[in-house]
Structures are given as C-alpha cells and as structure tokens.
Amino acid sequence: MSEFAIETREVTKSFAGIQALRGVDLAVRRGDIHALLGQNGAGKSTLVKIMNGVYPAGRYGGQILLDGKPASFRSTDDARRGGVGYVPQEIEVLDQLTVAENVFAGHMGLGRALVDRAEVVRRTAGIFAEMGVAINPNAVVAALRGAQRHLVMIARAISAKPSVLMLDEPTSSLSAQEVTALFAVLRRLKAQGKTIIYITHRLPEVLDICDRATVLRDGRVGDEFDRADFDQDRFIYAMSGHRLQQLFPARADAPRDRxxxxxxxxxxxxxxxxxxxxxxxxxxxxxxxxxxxxxxxxxxxxxxxxxxxxxxxxxxxxxxxxxxxxxxxxxxxxxxxIALLTEDRKHDGLLFNQTIGANITIGNLSALSTRGILRPERERSAILTALRELSVKAPSPTASPAQLSGGNQQKLLFARVLMRMxxxxxxxxxxxxxxxxxxxxxxxxxxxxxxxxxxxxxxxxxxxxxxxxxxxxxxxxxxxxxxxxxxxxxxxxxxxxxxxxxxxxxxxxxxxx
Amino acid sequence: MAEANVTPSRGAQPTGSRKILMQLVTGGEVGVIAALVLLTLVFWLMEPAFLSQRNVRAILAVVSFVGIIAIGQTILMVAGEFDLSVGSVAGLSAVVAAKLMTAAALPVPLAVLGGLGVGLGLGLVNGLVVVRLGIPAFIQTLGVLFVGQGLIQVVTGGYPVYPLPEAVSAFGRANLVWGLGWSFVFFLAALLVADFVLRRTVVGRNMYATGGNREVARLVGINTNRYKIAAFMTVGGLASVAGMFVMADMATATTTVGSGWELTVIAGVVVGGVSLFGGAGTVIGGVIGILLLRVVQSGLVIIGVDANWQQIAVGVIMVLAVGIDILRRRYIASGRTA
Incomplete structure (x- = not known):
C-alpha cells in the first residue's frame, strides 16, 4: 500500500493552445484532508477534472497514480468505480426526482436488477444521519434550496463509498451551521481512513480542517504547506505572488442623509x-x-x-x-x-446561449440602439469599456460565458447591472x-x-x-x-x-x- | 490558465472577411451550407437535369411556401417555443379566405385580411394559452392542429373551394422574376426582414434572451410573455400567408393545403441549426435547412430513387444534422475553439 492515496506526475493540459496545467506533481497522503488552493484560472478545476475522469486518459499529459499504481480513467463513471468520488461546485441535481433517487441516481438498483425503493430510502437516510443533516429522503429535489441541494450532491458522492473524495468549493452555498455539520462529516470520513481533496477559496476553512495544502499558481505547484506551517498570509502570498491589502477597504465617505x-x-x-x-x-x-x-x-x-x-x-x-x-x-x-445581482449565476444570472458581450448589454440595449436597431460599434465599445473597468479576464467578448471562471462570470454580472447606473x-x-x-x-x-x-x-x-x-x-x-x-x-x-x-x-x- | 489572460482590445478582434467567416463558423450555418453545396454537386454530377431551370424553379417554388412558415417557426423556436399547428392554420386560413371571397362575396383584399386574421388569431390563442396557463406548446399547438383540421372540414363541407375570383388566380400565375411569383418575392422579403430583426435589433436580442433563459430575461426587464405571444402570432400570421399563396397558386382552396407542413418545417429548421430548446439559431440557417431537405427529396426523384427512400433520407438527415450540431456545440463549450 502506497503512502499516497492519489498522485499526479507531470500532468499537463492545454485548451486551444493555452497551457492550463504546466506539469503538476501533486501527492495526497492517505487519510489526509488535503487543501487545493489557487486563484481562479490557476488550474485547480482542470486538475480535479483530470483526476476525476472528466478529461479522460489520453486528453492530458502526464500520469495519475492511484495507491501507487498508474490509473487511467476513461470516464467519470470509471473514476467513480476506481474509488474517486467528486462533488462539483455547481449544483447538478435532477429536479423532478426525490432526494433518495438523486443520491442513488444511476445506481438505483444497488447492484440488483430491480429497484428496492424502501432500501434506497433507508440507505439515504443513513447517509444523512451520518452527515448530521435533516433532509427528508422522500422530498422532491425541486422543493429544496441551494444549500440542501449541495448536501444531496455530497451524499451522492459518499454513497459510492469512495477512497478519495474530492470536494470543489463545497461550502460556497452553505450557512455557517451547515459548514460545521459538513466538517463533522469530513472528520468522520477521515477517521474512517478516507482521503479528501478539498478545493476552496476560503482560507479559514483550510486552517480549520485541512492537514496539508497545495497552492497552484499559473498551472504549476506554487507552494506546499504542512499543517504546522499553515498561515493565512502565507497562503495569500503563495496564491497571488504578492501580499493582498487589507480585506475590507475603508470607507472614505459617510452615507448621505437622503x-x-x-x-x-x-x-x-x-x-x-x-x-x-x-x-x-x-x-x-x-x-x-x-x-x-x-x-x-x-x-x-x-x-x-x-x-x-x-x-x-x-x-x-x-x-x-x-x-x-x-x-x-x-x-x-x-x-x-433598482438593480439586482442574483445569487445563482448558472440558474438565473448568465445567458449561456449568448456571447460574453451580449450578456453584459442584455437589458441595457436601449442606449446602444437607434429606434430599436442595434448599433454594433456603440455596443462593442460599451462592452470593451465594461470589461476593462472591471478587469474581466476573457478570451474575447464573443466567447461564451461558460469559458469564464466563477470570479469573472460574477464580474460580468456586475458589469450588466452597473451599465444602467x-x-x-x-x-x-x-x-x-x-x-x-x-x-x-x-x-x-x-x-x-x-x-x-x-x-x-x-x-x-x-x-x-x-x-x-x-x-x-x-x-x-x-x-x-x-x-x-x-x-x-x-x-x-x-x-x-x-x-x-x-x-x-x-x-x-x-x-x- | 484556463482563460487567456488577454484584455480585449481592438487588435485582438478579427476584422473584415475573417470576422464574417468566424461568425459563420460559430453561427453554425457554414456546415449546412457546405452540405447543401455538396449535395447539389453530387446530384448534378449524377444527373445534370437536377440543375435544369425547371427543376431549380420547382424547388424554389416549394421552398418559398414552406420557407415563409419556417421564418416564423425559427423566430418562435429562438424564443423557446414551437408550433405544431402551422399546417392546419395555413389550410384553415386558405379555406376561410376562399369562402369569404366566394360564398360571402367579399372583396378579395377583405377576404385575405380575414384569412390573415385566422392565422394571427390562432397564434394569439396559442401564445396566451402557453404563456398564461402554462400548458406546454407541444400540447396546445397539437390541439390546434386537430381543431384546425376539423374546422377546415366544417368550413368547406369537405369540398375544395373554387372557382376563385379571377384576380386571385392571376395573382397566383404572376411571373415576376425568372418564372417565380409573388410567394417567392414575399418569402425573400420576409427572410431579409426577419433575419435583420433577429440579428440586429433589440427585439431580436431580447428574443434570444427569452429563449435562452426566461428567468434571466425577466430579471433584466424583458416582458418575456409579450415576446412569446408576439412570436406565436408571427408564425400564425406567416402560416396563413403561406396557405393563401398556395391557394392562389392552385386557384383553388383544397382541404389539404398545409397538410403535413408542421413536421416538414420543424425538420427543416432543425437541420438548419435552430435549437428545439430555444435561444439558438438564425432565420437564414432555418431556411437553408428547409432548402437542403427539399434538394435531397428532389435530387432523389431526379436520380430515380424510389419515393419511399425520400422519407427515409429526410429522417436520417434530420437526426444526423442535429447530432453534428450537438457535437459542434459541445466542442465550442469545451473551450477548444475559443
């Protein structure tokens, strides 16, 4: 048995000629909760998708070792069977089905040909009991809120009894109470000898729960830390290459009276x-x-x-x-x-059938048109100004918003609501x-x-x-x-x-x- | 890094012909155009008569009728809905207009307005029911398909309406350009106007937003209900116009005008890259899809393939086209062609 549950060796991956990963060596010790840190675009998600079979073997360079032995996953299902569980950041649930059916989606038979509903519900309840959350396995997922949906997805990954569990920003939609409950679950899984890769932007969580941390920067391993060396400022320095200023900027002016x-x-x-x-x-x-x-x-x-x-x-x-x-x-x-920036970018924020530029100007077109006819030049310069002002990192204004990282997608929505001042x-x-x-x-x-x-x-x-x-x-x-x-x-x-x-x-x- | 660290600038933008080429590729029309050219060449090489004036004219004449509806259907599908009742609406409009100008002895323009009213009215009903009652467009428009066919029988008693006033048959016979008549001219004009509206106007952009994500569209202040109803009325109105053109062309309003058009139209625009799920596709693409299917059908006849195989070809091509389109979108979404 290898000391490491999962390793990557010299992993490289590029998109449209742009290097996303430039040779990443990651080694995750068995039984650790291992933090994967880095700014948007540093390559975290790409690395995780390689380890989890989203990008199948052959579509990247380098090697993955599972328990010291080379592994090549052809698909996410392959990775799941190999004992790699993954909880994506974006909520992907089947709205019309019940919680239990979501947890065991694709595995409703529990290995048998016929579905034993009562058993599925019982096992789901068992998983939730273990997680310390109260969700009715028979509830329809459409009736759940964002945080509960996320817990359902975590339960789905746990249901396959993975040896390595990867969580991509699991707490981004959880309340403080739910985060505490989730951490209790993670600690229990760790005690059972499971290995967890924890991807997050929230440094206090790393200090709280992780044993080791790897910081990715520009597609490479920027730095690695043992728990003894954990320090918020050092993380930030390793991620950005420079020290961030005070977190919350000071207010120069007081609110007006009006x-x-x-x-x-x-x-x-x-x-x-x-x-x-x-x-x-x-x-x-x-x-x-x-x-x-x-x-x-x-x-x-x-x-x-x-x-x-x-x-x-x-x-x-x-x-x-x-x-x-x-x-x-x-x-x-x-x-x-009045303008509103909504919570869920995927669900009620972005238009994925439109370009980045059109996503900014939608709803703001009257100023960019004459008698209902769009003025392409005017629109283009408004888009470029908005992208520049909010320093959105985008390949081009005509690319799809799906190609942007979470932070840049959020800036896009800011650009949209701010365009009307x-x-x-x-x-x-x-x-x-x-x-x-x-x-x-x-x-x-x-x-x-x-x-x-x-x-x-x-x-x-x-x-x-x-x-x-x-x-x-x-x-x-x-x-x-x-x-x-x-x-x-x-x-x-x-x-x-x-x-x-x-x-x-x-x-x-x-x-x- | 997953995204290029490029702040957009003027220099980074493709210009001129390259820009047009890029738009075509990402717009998804280039594939269907290439397929159209290729098939035309193949049929022409196998049987030069395929590109004879007569055959080309015949293809264009048929495409102009169905194409008029395809224009409306594309707009509606971009807005996220679709209409199965177009064939019935076309037929009903034709027989109503014919009855109004014969049995009711109304002046021809008034009778035509009556026919148009049928199309707009049924479009309004479709739109209101789908938007306000939340009944799926599939069910509502399928219902109107049956109701419309029944009404055609009720209005005509099952017999074709003729003779029509001489003005109508003269209108249908008119030779404007290269042996093609008013329907073709109307088709071209509607095509240009609709394509411009979708591509270059606020209304068009809002239509794509409505079909892309209705809730997002509503949150940015778009009255999505109004857009959907307007799209239903557009397709209804255009269906009635197409039906009346067929009536004029044949100088008779038969009870089978428009029969089966709903599936031809949807198959065609889908081949042309218009998404059944809303928010994607162009009018030009939809119309080229219609043309492509017609070319295949006509080509198979010309090279002497059994008629039954035409149906099979249409089915296979439609599924293939959509399959290729889905692969293409996946390719773009995966970021490999940024």
Missing part, C-alpha cells in the same frame, strides 16, 4: 420548499449607505430582495427617493433605478464561488459605488463579509428582522445570538399557542 430606499411592512410569500418568505419587514437605506442583511440560509434574506425587485409578488410599501412606488415586475423596479443596488451573495483576489476587487467596487451615492443592500452567508462591508447590519431570522447594529457595534456572535433568541421566541410562541 433616504434612497424605504421599505415598510414588506411581506413576501415563501416559494415552494422555503418555509419563510419575508414578514412585515421595514427598513431604510440612505444614499451611499451599505446595508447588510445577515442571517441563516432560508431565513428570508433573498426573498426581501426579490420582493423589492418585483421578482416575487409582495405586499407593503416601497419608497424610492421619497416616492411611493408599486413595483409589480423587475422591469418596473429597473425603471425606478442604478440608484439602488441589491446584491445577493456577491462573492459566492469567487476567488480571494476577485473578492477583494468586488469589495473595493462595492465601497466605491457607495462612495458615488448608490444605496446598497447586501445579502451574504458569510457573516464576516456582511459585517466587514456594511455600514449597518440587520439580522434576519424566519423572515423577520430580529436585530441590528451599526458598523463597529456588533460582531458575528451578536448576529448568531439574535438569531438564536428569535428562534427560541418563535418556538416558545408555537408551544404556547
């Missing part, structure tokens, strides 16, 4: 699967102010934004710059100068699945926009982010605002305490009623 957005008694029904919408929510945002909505996933944070933007039907009053408005559709919200900007998880360097750029951009007088409302699962960025934080739980504090007056603990107290009150009310 109230730009006022919401009173906003109630938004919960959609299928989400228990809570928003209930009787009221708040104000001033021009140049960054308001953060903190709370757990499914607390109704996103629904508040959707209600304001006219995406979900809502009752209550919304005033924009002092004027009461009835907003029944996104088109009306946009006309009032909104007065009010609603941001739902603006740094989800985005690398550390792009994250810092997005923070700078947000602060810059506030400086220009835009009123911003930010929803994020990362409390550090909401609290670090916002001038004022409101805590949301069960669809209501249960607390709040100004910059410097509260911390993550206070948010968690407010949430816990609200939940305790609700529980008491239910029991009393």
């Amino acid at each position: 109230v730009m957005l006022e919401v009173a008694g906003l109630t938004v029904p919960g959609h299928t699967g989400a228990i809570h919408g928003a209930r009787d929510v009221s708040f104000q945002v001033r021009a140049g102010e960054i308001l953060g909505l903190a709370g757990l996933l499914g607390s109704g944070r996103s629904e508040i934004l959707h209600g304001i933007y006219g995406r979900s039907p809502a009752t209550g009053t919304i005033r924009v710059d002092g004027q009461a408005l009835r907003i029944a559709s996104p088109a009306e919200a946009r006309a009032a100068g 909104p007065r009010i900007l609603l941001l739902d998880e603006p740094t989800k699945g985005v690398d550390a360097a792009t994250r810092a750029e997005i923070y700078r951009l947000i602060v810059e926009l506030a400086g220009q007088g835009v009123a911003l409302v930010i929803v994020s699962s990362e409390l550090e982010e909401v609290i670090g960025l916002s001038d004022r934080v409101l805590t949301v739980a069960d669809g209501r605002i249960v607390g709040g504090f100004a910059r410097g007056e509260g911390d993550e603990e206070r948010v968690m305490r407010d949430v816990a107290q609200a939940q305790a009150r609700d529980l008491a009310a239910v029991q009393a009623g």
Whole structure:
C-alpha cells in the first residue's frame, strides 16, 4: 500500500493552445484532508477534472497514480468505480426526482436488477444521519434550496463509498451551521481512513480542517504547506505572488442623509420548499449607505430582495427617493433605478446561449440602439469599456460565458447591472464561488459605488463579509428582522445570538399557542 | 490558465472577411451550407437535369411556401417555443379566405385580411394559452392542429373551394422574376426582414434572451410573455400567408393545403441549426435547412430513387444534422475553439 492515496506526475493540459496545467506533481497522503488552493484560472478545476475522469486518459499529459499504481480513467463513471468520488461546485441535481433517487441516481438498483425503493430510502437516510443533516429522503429535489441541494450532491458522492473524495468549493452555498455539520462529516470520513481533496477559496476553512495544502499558481505547484506551517498570509502570498491589502477597504465617505430606499411592512410569500418568505419587514437605506442583511440560509434574506425587485409578488410599501412606488415586475423596479445581482449565476444570472458581450448589454440595449436597431460599434465599445473597468479576464467578448471562471462570470454580472447606473443596488451573495483576489476587487467596487451615492443592500452567508462591508447590519431570522447594529457595534456572535433568541421566541410562541 | 489572460482590445478582434467567416463558423450555418453545396454537386454530377431551370424553379417554388412558415417557426423556436399547428392554420386560413371571397362575396383584399386574421388569431390563442396557463406548446399547438383540421372540414363541407375570383388566380400565375411569383418575392422579403430583426435589433436580442433563459430575461426587464405571444402570432400570421399563396397558386382552396407542413418545417429548421430548446439559431440557417431537405427529396426523384427512400433520407438527415450540431456545440463549450 502506497503512502499516497492519489498522485499526479507531470500532468499537463492545454485548451486551444493555452497551457492550463504546466506539469503538476501533486501527492495526497492517505487519510489526509488535503487543501487545493489557487486563484481562479490557476488550474485547480482542470486538475480535479483530470483526476476525476472528466478529461479522460489520453486528453492530458502526464500520469495519475492511484495507491501507487498508474490509473487511467476513461470516464467519470470509471473514476467513480476506481474509488474517486467528486462533488462539483455547481449544483447538478435532477429536479423532478426525490432526494433518495438523486443520491442513488444511476445506481438505483444497488447492484440488483430491480429497484428496492424502501432500501434506497433507508440507505439515504443513513447517509444523512451520518452527515448530521435533516433532509427528508422522500422530498422532491425541486422543493429544496441551494444549500440542501449541495448536501444531496455530497451524499451522492459518499454513497459510492469512495477512497478519495474530492470536494470543489463545497461550502460556497452553505450557512455557517451547515459548514460545521459538513466538517463533522469530513472528520468522520477521515477517521474512517478516507482521503479528501478539498478545493476552496476560503482560507479559514483550510486552517480549520485541512492537514496539508497545495497552492497552484499559473498551472504549476506554487507552494506546499504542512499543517504546522499553515498561515493565512502565507497562503495569500503563495496564491497571488504578492501580499493582498487589507480585506475590507475603508470607507472614505459617510452615507448621505437622503433616504434612497424605504421599505415598510414588506411581506413576501415563501416559494415552494422555503418555509419563510419575508414578514412585515421595514427598513431604510440612505444614499451611499451599505446595508447588510445577515442571517441563516432560508431565513428570508433573498426573498426581501426579490420582493423589492418585483421578482416575487409582495405586499407593503416601497419608497424610492421619497416616492411611493408599486413595483409589480423587475422591469418596473429597473425603471425606478433598482438593480439586482442574483445569487445563482448558472440558474438565473448568465445567458449561456449568448456571447460574453451580449450578456453584459442584455437589458441595457436601449442606449446602444437607434429606434430599436442595434448599433454594433456603440455596443462593442460599451462592452470593451465594461470589461476593462472591471478587469474581466476573457478570451474575447464573443466567447461564451461558460469559458469564464466563477470570479469573472460574477464580474460580468456586475458589469450588466452597473451599465444602467442604478440608484439602488441589491446584491445577493456577491462573492459566492469567487476567488480571494476577485473578492477583494468586488469589495473595493462595492465601497466605491457607495462612495458615488448608490444605496446598497447586501445579502451574504458569510457573516464576516456582511459585517466587514456594511455600514449597518440587520439580522434576519424566519423572515423577520430580529436585530441590528451599526458598523463597529456588533460582531458575528451578536448576529448568531439574535438569531438564536428569535428562534427560541418563535418556538416558545408555537408551544404556547 | 484556463482563460487567456488577454484584455480585449481592438487588435485582438478579427476584422473584415475573417470576422464574417468566424461568425459563420460559430453561427453554425457554414456546415449546412457546405452540405447543401455538396449535395447539389453530387446530384448534378449524377444527373445534370437536377440543375435544369425547371427543376431549380420547382424547388424554389416549394421552398418559398414552406420557407415563409419556417421564418416564423425559427423566430418562435429562438424564443423557446414551437408550433405544431402551422399546417392546419395555413389550410384553415386558405379555406376561410376562399369562402369569404366566394360564398360571402367579399372583396378579395377583405377576404385575405380575414384569412390573415385566422392565422394571427390562432397564434394569439396559442401564445396566451402557453404563456398564461402554462400548458406546454407541444400540447396546445397539437390541439390546434386537430381543431384546425376539423374546422377546415366544417368550413368547406369537405369540398375544395373554387372557382376563385379571377384576380386571385392571376395573382397566383404572376411571373415576376425568372418564372417565380409573388410567394417567392414575399418569402425573400420576409427572410431579409426577419433575419435583420433577429440579428440586429433589440427585439431580436431580447428574443434570444427569452429563449435562452426566461428567468434571466425577466430579471433584466424583458416582458418575456409579450415576446412569446408576439412570436406565436408571427408564425400564425406567416402560416396563413403561406396557405393563401398556395391557394392562389392552385386557384383553388383544397382541404389539404398545409397538410403535413408542421413536421416538414420543424425538420427543416432543425437541420438548419435552430435549437428545439430555444435561444439558438438564425432565420437564414432555418431556411437553408428547409432548402437542403427539399434538394435531397428532389435530387432523389431526379436520380430515380424510389419515393419511399425520400422519407427515409429526410429522417436520417434530420437526426444526423442535429447530432453534428450537438457535437459542434459541445466542442465550442469545451473551450477548444475559443
């Protein structure tokens, strides 16, 4: 038995003549949780796809060793049978099927010809019990929220009992509570002797759970660290080749006095699967102010934004710059100068049938056309300006957005919403699945926009982010605002305490009623 | 690095003819054009009569009828829906217009407006039902296909409507360019207008967005319902125009006008690279697909292949074309042709 569960030797891979991997030697010790770090485009995903059979043997250079022996996977299924499990970053579930059917998708027979539903459900429940999460195996996946869907995918990978499990940014859509639960699962798997490759942008998680870390930079191994040498600054230095400045940029200007957005008694029904919408929510945002909505996933944070933007039907009053408005559709919200950056780029952000350029200008075409006829030159220069201003790394404006990394896709969506110069900007998880360097750029951009007088409302699962960025934080739980504090007056603990107290009150009310 | 570290600049852009070539390749039309040229050459080499004036004219005449509908169908498919009722709508419009100008003795222009109204009206119904009630387009338009065929029988009692006023038959006989009549001229004009609209206008871009991802389109402020309804009405209107052109061409409104067109049209535009899932394809591509299928059918007749084999050829070509198109898209998406 080799000391290493999986190794790569001199692995190279190029796309359209561009070297993505320039000879990567990675060795993952058996029983370790091994972090794979690197900026967007450093080659993490490509390496993982090679180890996991997405790019089959022959389509890359170099060699993979599994337990010391050369392995060549013809397909992902081949890799799965070889004992390599993979949980992709993007959620890929079968919406119409139940949770159990998703977990055992493709293996419903459990090795036999006939499907034993009860057994499948039982095993699924067993996996969830092991993971410490409460999801009903008989629920239809369409009714689940993002975080739960991710847990289903993790359960799917675990169901094959892999010896090496690769997780690609597993926590990007999980709440703090769910991250803790996931880490407990990973520790248990580790105790069982499993080897885990953990790809992430979140350095605190590496400090928390990993045994070793490999940093990729420009398609090569930039540096390797043992647990004893773990240090956040050294990781950042190894990833970027230079030290990053302070994480959250300082605010130069204070919010103005003018109230730009006022919401009173906003109630938004919960959609299928989400228990809570928003209930009787009221708040104000001033021009140049960054308001953060903190709370757990499914607390109704996103629904508040959707209600304001006219995406979900809502009752209550919304005033924009002092004027009461009835907003029944996104088109009306946009006309009032409101913009929304949605959470899920794949699902309701990007148009994959359109070019990168068209993705930026869609919805903003009236300024780039004359009497409904597009002006190609005008559009092109607007696109190039936008790409330059946000320094989007793109092969060309006519390429597909599918070719961009997560961080660059996010910048693309920023470019789209900013093209209309909104007065009010609603941001739902603006740094989800985005690398550390792009994250810092997005923070700078947000602060810059506030400086220009835009009123911003930010929803994020990362409390550090909401609290670090916002001038004022409101805590949301069960669809209501249960607390709040100004910059410097509260911390993550206070948010968690407010949430816990609200939940305790609700529980008491239910029991009393 | 997976993406080129190139900040887009003027110099990086392909220019002139190269740009046009690139657009063709990524637009997916070059493959179907190449196939069309190749097949034409093969048939011509096997039987020079294939490119005789008479045969080419016959091909173009048929393509102009079906092609008019293909233009609408392409627009609708780009918006993410499709319409199976086009053949029935064409036939019903023809017999309604014919009845209006004969039995009701209305002036010809009014009768034609009546026929057009049938197409637009059924398009509106299709659109409203699909968009507002959420009934899949497959079911709704299949329903209208049957209803339309029934109504054709009801309106005509099962007999062809003729004689039509002399103006109509004269219109149908008119020789405008190279032995081709008004239907061909209308077809060309509609083709140019529709292609321009999809390629170069805000409406076109919004149509692609609607078909690509309806929720994204809605979030950027596009009234996707309105776009879909408009697309259904466009295809309905164009179907009725095509039906009435056939009526004029034959100087009779038979009960079989348009019968079977729905599948010919969809097969053709799909061969031309229009996606059944919405958001992809061009009007030129769709029309070339129609032309390609017609060339195959006509070519097989000319070289003396049994008629049954034509159907088989159409089926095989359609599946092949879509298969190749899917492979091509996968190739582009995998980033190997950036």
